[in-house]
Amino acid sequence: MNDNDLSDAFRAAVPPRPDTREWAEGARRKARRRRVGGTFAALLLVAAMATPLAFNLPGRSTVLATPSPTATATRLVPDICKDPVPSASPLVDGDLPDGATRVWLCGRSDTGSELELVGLPDPLVEGAGQAVAAFNALEKSEGVLDCLPNPLDYTVVVEYPDGVHRALRIAGCGDLRDATGMFDIFRADGAGYLAELQALWAAERAQTEFAFTGADVCDASYSSVLRPIEADDLARAVACGADGSAAELEDDLTSDILAELTAGTSVTGGDALWGAPLPDLVLLTATGDPVALHRESEGVYWWDDGYARFRWGPIDPALEARILEAQGPDGGPTPTGTPMPSLPEEPRAGLVSQVCDDIQSGRIAAEDLADTEEVPQGATRAWLCGDRWETFGGVGPLEPLSTDPDRVAAAINALPSPDYEACTEMGGITYHVVLDYPDGDRRIVSAETVNCEWVGGWGNRAGGAQLLQDLLPLWAAQREAAPEPFVEEVDVCSDTAALVGLNSLGPVERGSLYRGVVCGHPADAADGEDWIQRELPGDLVLAISQAQPVPDQSGVFTQGGAYLVLMNQFGDPVTYAVTQPAGESPQIRTWEWVWTPGADLMPLWVETLAGLRLE
């Protein structure tokens, strides 16, 4: 069967197309059900969790009155959900042990934007054992790390009587894994597990008559991991003041707001921009699932459920006036919806942004900050660059941090003053942070990760190693929230790359490698010394990413031979040497390990290297 046969077979295989004239209405209904704002039928999982109070929209006077809940919570984010992973213990042989006392469903705050995903405010107690058993019953899988964003994003924390807690988190395409591990055993079907947890919570809440009674929900833009929240389940409304204060709205105003929202006629998709970090209005289900609304303009709001953004309005002007009044004399945390001024796009130089290349090539340099001088806020974007090539500088992310780049300045300004008694000036610069401001101003802050670890020049601040560890996750979160894979063809082979390698400032896991090239000089010196760059066949990239190399720190390789530059999906590079000991097959080698392709791939490997000089 050749390729044409296959194309023909595909076309011949498909049965006659169905009549799709009625499908549009079905899709429209489904679209509305997916989003807050439709006149939804009660369905899906979230509906199963709603208490009867949530369906009392027209007569909202009993929202928190009857029956009196026997279990309540007042904070959207329980303490244990704030940062559960660092203190978590690993699973035991890939399973959650029995004997759990409580289970928490948590969200996450490092979403790459102002958005803070929240789970549930109350723990599962009676059903904790069932939650553990349900996880252990999930099918084990190898996990898939290379998928596109998925709408699942939650963490489960399981508490034990001895004070130990363990955590599960969503990985890649919707599998679950031990939150303390990176590439351990995965469990399939994170969506199905979430559904099971929701059912367990619903059953327990039905017994305890749980209600969320807190109103302190204006200090972040909260969204529930149980997205989408059904409009019919919303039961409360909280107005947010300019100072972040919160005021629960009267029942009649809440009813009017929710009635207009559930009418669904003015809800559309949209690409609103974050203008203010805090919301103007927060809607809540009776059990505390939040929807944070930001005012874009008078009578027009938008919200982000962590997967998409929606716009609501213009609403009735009289209703808007009542909301504004409830927010207080200073209104809400305006301005919102104001797009940040855009800066010209930064060109690239291979796998390095132009600004980083300028630094690494010495065309521009950092200026030292004066003692205790702070880096200004208000940057539009931030870049992370490696140092000059001569000092074996790494390669920073290709893209700037454009999601709340002020976090970079804040992180620098929060660093301690230096205490240089125990170190010398030796050590060298290791990376640079570049901040671009709307007026075209550019500040470059240098930092070292070794020795004195100074930041901003000698005498300003210290803590460069920790700063880098704090900054890299900002880029990671931005990529997770809005991935922009790097697919351009770039020239990476050069004398510099051969000398110092192209290696990312941050870690590039071998399992994340997506593509690569092989660089080498012509085998015959008579053919010149120009670099030859060849794309590494996909089979070899896959094999390298999945290989089990042999630990070997002998690290003997010369600078004149061939080398591989491999990249993950964002263009973060890592360089491996190609060596060929006498009488042996060509190997791939780092300072830590050596690996030789297996017999099945050896012909392809040899063909890939054909005509290149190996030393």
Next chain:
Amino acid sequence: MDRAVEVTAGGFDRYVAARGGELWAAAWLLTGDAQHAEDLVQTALSKTYWRYDTFVNDRHFEAYVRTTMYRTFVSWWRRLQWRSEVPSDSPPDTPSPLEDPAPGADLRRALATLPRLQRTVLVLRYFEDRPTREVAELLDIPEGTVTSHVSRGLAALRRSPHLATPEDQS
């Protein structure tokens, strides 16, 4: 397949009536089941519905719908009751049974043994006739990965007993 059919703008309903069948055909090759194919198309349409008015014409919107459909299928369409898929680069050991004989059942059975990403890449390459670069962009994966999946997928199909010709078996 005629991807060059001009679809004029005429509202979401008109678009779906005109092009829903072609979307379904691709979805059928992905899912191997008429009802699941309809579910997949409906899911993609419902996810893109709110954006319809932002596109200048239906052709641009269709590109967006198709992208959504393929990504939906690849990334999180995990109804395990459909079939016992293994989310890895290796084909499952045993294909799930597909009971009802239908036109093209052999190809359907053969495709059902492939991992989702591999199946998706093959459908894009050989049903939609998209070049490697376009497949890579649509699925946000490198071209090398596309090439690898095509290579492995074709090899698996050629080995598949569901597609073996009498000469292959002799």
